[in-house]
Amino acid sequence: MKKAIVTGSAGFVGSTLTERLLKEGYTVTGIDCLTDNYDKSIKLKNITPFKHHKNFKIINKNLLELDLKTLVSDHDYVFHQAGLPGVRKSWGEDFLQYVSHNIYATQKILEAVKGSRVKKMIYASSSSIYGSMNGPTGEEKLPAPFSPYGVTKLSAEHLCHLYYQNYGIPVVSLRYFTVFxxxxRPDMAIHQFIRNTLEEKPITVYGEGKQTRDFTYIKDAVDANMRAMAFGKSGEAYNIGGGSRIGLMDLITLIESASGKKAKVIHTPAQPGDAAHTWADISKAEKDFGYCPVYSLEKGLYHQTSHIRALYNL
Known part of the structure; x- marks a missing residue:
């Protein structure tokens, strides 16, 4: 039986990926230290559907506190989804935590995978490494992070490439574009917009709302992980977008349609670190491992709205 490690297994992408792996017959070791960046009870709910699965176990510890070399030694795949997220919180005194969770933890995993039997390691990178984009952006674009968070994700990605070049580690980096x-996570815009609209509370839009984002549905992001595991080229980075690029105010209109309620919008000044536009060119992932997003933004918003209604009993 194939064995996989999923770091951040109680998080958004990590829990959904874990569920997919279990359904496909993998034995999964999840690692999650349940950081307090948002309500831990939500993370615990994420793993409820598979917590007692016979082929799943979870380790509730910080990656930096584990004997990763021993843990990795009998696993075939490593999906490194863990990290401290959030652009706005990465400024100031909190930056050290981002360095620890996003850079140092990745280096520790790479050291553990070095010389092991692991066939493929997938690193969850981010579109934040690019900064703002003025058109469809391919992987050849020179990275220019616009936030400390983006700097840490790019640094970890560079480490992955260095370990591939020097030690032949079979690592693939996936640059996620706004997964929903x-x-x-409850701190992400779509989650907040949907919840507040359902509760008939104001939603906050930073700036004039002219920002655009390339949104990627969670099941498409998970499918990208599975395909990259099987066919991704070691040492390469791939954009994982959803082909659902839209302006923020247009997104709110779709949320109104999905929720059946009118949003109450409040505009506040733009925030440091927020890129104006993101736009993924996913042709490299299409070519190398057949990635093709299938979920529309409208369909994804419908599913997320239903989930939020259940989560908060709305």
Whole structure:
């Protein structure tokens, strides 16, 4: 039986990926230290559907406190989804935590995978490494992070490439473009917009709302992980977008349609670190491992709205 490690297994992408792996017959070791960046009870709910699965176990510890070399030694795949997220919180005194969770933890995993039997390691990178984009952006674009968070994700990605070049580690980096859907973090815009609209509370839009984002549905992001595991080229980075690029105010209109309620919008000044636009060119992932997003933004918002209604009993 194939064995996989999923770091951040109680998080948004990690829990959904874990569920997919279990359904496909993998034995999964999840690692999650349940950081307090948002309500831990939500993370615990994320793993409820598979917590007692016979082929799943979870280790509730910080990656930096584990004997990763021993843990990795009998596993075939490593999906490194763990990290401290959030652009706005990465400024100031909190930056050290981002360095620890996003850079140092990745280096520790790479050291553990070095010389092991692991066939493929997948690193969850981010579109934040690019900064703002003025058109469809391919992987050849020179990275220019616009936030400390983006700097840490790019640094970890560079480490992955260095370990591939020097030690032949079979690592693939996936640059996620704004993943959304059920289990999305409560601090992310779509989650907040949907919840506040359902509760008839104001939603906050930073700036004039002219920002655009390339949104990727969670099941498409998970499918990208599975395909990259099987066919991704070691040492490469791939954009994982959803082909659902839209302006923020247009997104709110779709949320109104999905929720059946009118949003109450409040505009506040733009925030440092927020890129104006993101736009993924996913042709490299299409070519190398057949990635093709199938979920529309409208369908994804419907599923996420249903999830949020259940989560908060709305």
């Amino acid at each position: 859907g059920p289990r999305q």
